[in-house]
Amino acid sequence: MYELYYTKFGHAYVGDAKELLKSLDEGSVVLLITSPPFALQRKKEYGNKDQDEYVDWLLEYGHHVFRVLKDTGSFVLDLGGAYRKGRPVRSLYNYRVLIRMCDECGFNLAEEFFWHNPAKLPSPIEWVNKRKIRVKDSVNTVWWFSKTDFPKADVKKVLAPYSDRMKKLLKDPGAFYKPKKRPSGHDISKEFGSSTNGGAIPPNLLQFPNTDSNSQYLRMCKELSAKKHPARFPVKLPEFFIDFLTDEGDLVVDIFAGSNTTGEVAEMKMRRWMACDLDRDYIAASALRFFEYPLNDKQRKIFAHLSEGTNIPVDLSNIKRQRELFAQQGAAPDRHSAALHGGR
Numbered sequence: 001m002y003e004l005y006y007t008k009f010g011h012a013y014v015g016d017a018k019e020l021l022k023s024l025d026e027g028s029v030v031l032l033i034t035s036p037p038f039a040l041q042r043k044k045e046y047g048n049k050d051q052d053e054y055v056d057w058l059l060e061y062g063h064h065v066f067r068v069l070k071d072t073g074s075f076v077l078d079l080g081g082a083y084r085k086g087r088p089v090r091s092l093y094n095y096r097v098l099i100r101m102c103d104e105c106g107f108n109l110a111e112e113f114f115w116h117n118p119a120k121l122p123s124p125i126e127w128v129n130k131r132k133i134r135v136k137d138s139v140n141t142v143w144w145f146s147k148t149d150f151p152k153a154d155v156k157k158v159l160a161p162y163s164d165r166m167k168k169l170l171k172d173p174g175a176f177y178k179p180k181k182r183p184s185g186h187d188i189s190k191e192f193g194s195s196t197n198g199g200a201i202p203p204n205l206l207q208f209p210n211t212d213s214n215s216q217y218l219r220m221c222k223e224l225s226a227k228k229h230p231a232r233f234p235v236k237l238p239e240f241f242i243d244f245l246t247d248e249g250d251l252v253v254d255i256f257a258g259s260n261t262t263g264e265v266a267e268m269k270m271r272r273w274m275a276c277d278l279d280r281d282y283i284a285a286s287a288l289r290f291f292e293y294p295l296n297d298k299q300r301k302i303f304a305h306l307s308e309g310t311n312i313p314v315d316l317s318n319i320k321r322q323r324e325l326f327a328q329q330g331a332a333p334d335r336h337s338a339a340l341h342g343g344r
Contacts, residue, residue, distance in 0.1 A: 003313040004280065004306060005287050010263050010273035011313075014283050017255035017276040021064035029068045030152065030250035033241050033262055035078035035233050036061075039093045051082065055096045061255060062105040068253075072152040074245045075107065075145040078115065078233060081137050088127045088134055094141045101145060110151055111204055113142035115237060119209040142206070144241075151245065158244045159199025208236040217259060220288040220295060224303055227281035229259040238262045242269055260286035281307065290316045 001015025001023075013020055039054035065075050079094040101107045122128045122136035212218065212232060221228040238261055242252060248270045254262035257275035259282065266273035267290065277283050284306040291299050299319060306314055 001276070002311040004283050004311070005314040005316050007263075007267055007290055008317045009267050009270060010275065012257070012260060012263065012283050012286060013274065013276040014278070014280045014311075015276065016278060018061060018064055020253075020255065020274065020276045021061070021068055024068040024253075026067055027070045027073075028251060029065075029253050030070055030073050031076065031242065031246050032065050032069065032073070032253045032255065033076040033078075033238055034254045034256045035231075035258075036256040037231075038080040039082055039091065051085070051091050051093050054093050055100060058097055059100055059104060062101050062107070065255075066105045066107060066147065069147055070152075071148050072150070073147065074110065074151045074153070074241070076241045076245075077101075077143045077145065078140055078237065079143070080140045083124055083127065088131075098141075098143050101143070107145035107147065108149065110144045110146040110153075113144060113204045113206055115140040115142050116205060116207045117210045117234075118207065119211045142237075152247075153245055155201055155244070156198070158202055158240055159197065160202050162200055202240075206237065206240060208234045210234045216293050217285075217289050220291060220293060221285055223295060224288070224300070226285040226288065226303070226307070227279075228285055229282050232259045233261055235261055235265055238265045239269075242266060242271060246271055257286065258282055260289060264289040287314075287316060291319060 001013055001019040003011055004014050005012050036058060039051040062075075069075060077097070079097060082091040082093060083089065084091050098109065098112075102109060116139050118138060120136065120138040124134075124137075127134040128136050210233065212234060218228060220226070238254075242262075242265055246252060246269075249272065251272045251274070252262065252266045253274045254260070255276050257263065257277045260275045260277075263273045263275040263286070275283070275286070277286075284303070287303065287306055291303075302314060302316070302319065
């Protein structure tokens with residue numbers, strides 16, 4: 001494993017993430033969020049495992065993750081659904097992962113989330129498109145694991161905007177709602193008033209379309225003939241959990257980073273971050289998320305070095321995009337202060 005580049009807040013590595021996890025101090029990570037290669041029937045270029053061996057493979061990482069998490073830390077795992085090979089019945093691999101992570105690694109299931117991607121194409125082709133005996137699969141399971149009953153979490157940081165109807169109700173409850181007891185006996189007559197929470201509490205169904213077809217990352221990949229990752233998750237997915245479960249300065253880690261969406265969001269949110277992937281081409285292309293656009297000659301030379309040069313880490317802290325969040329006060333952490341030792 002070796003470091004390929006670093007930014008003001010983060011570090012990107014190439015290699016087996018188990019080596020990165022072994023190099024981290026016990027209890028040093030506030031949030032580990034990742035989306036590993038799924039246990040699909042078809043082999044993908046990013047190296048997904050067969051369903052039969054997938055759970056054992058992922059559990060190896062789970063033990064390491066448990067060690068490096070703070071007692072108040074969280075492990076968020078995004079897993080896509082799959083069918084059994086040659087059969088129109090669902091694989092249970094993602095639920096086996098859930099149960100074994102709790103039973104064998106020691107995690108608690110803090111809460112289950114479901115990511116609905118309304119833009120997902122109909123699949124699998126055999127059962128949905130051809131025979132038309134199943135509907136399209138458009139929901140991923142997202143397991144929120146914790147080491148203790150009370151991990152760091154603050155719903156106030158992920159409140160959703162009130163609907164227009166809710167705003168009217170809060171402004172004048174009597175005109176829109178006549179309180180009475182629910183069938184359960186619950187009395188909600190005192191729950192409406194002139195005060196508000198600042199927004200609606202979000203549900204555990206997260207609806208984020210994954211329609212990233214013309215992003216700056218993709219435009220730069222095309223311009224530089226870079227190897228773009230084919231299975232990117234949307235910015236809003238890691239953004240939700242980073243906002244919900246961390247504060248500025250906390251350490252966020254992604255062990256199957258791919259195009260490093262997690263690192264990009266963590267950088268914007270002023271969280272320290274680490275990202276790791278086996279494929280150097282993917283990590284090299286992920287650096288484009290921190291480039292200015294349009295590309296200049298300096299950036300082109302830096303990308304060429306990342307793609308083909310030595311394994312000496314490249315400093316990207318001076319060429320990242322300037323965003324409003326970066327204008328806030330806050331000293332950059334020392335690049336050696338992220339609890340790394342050995343294994344680099």
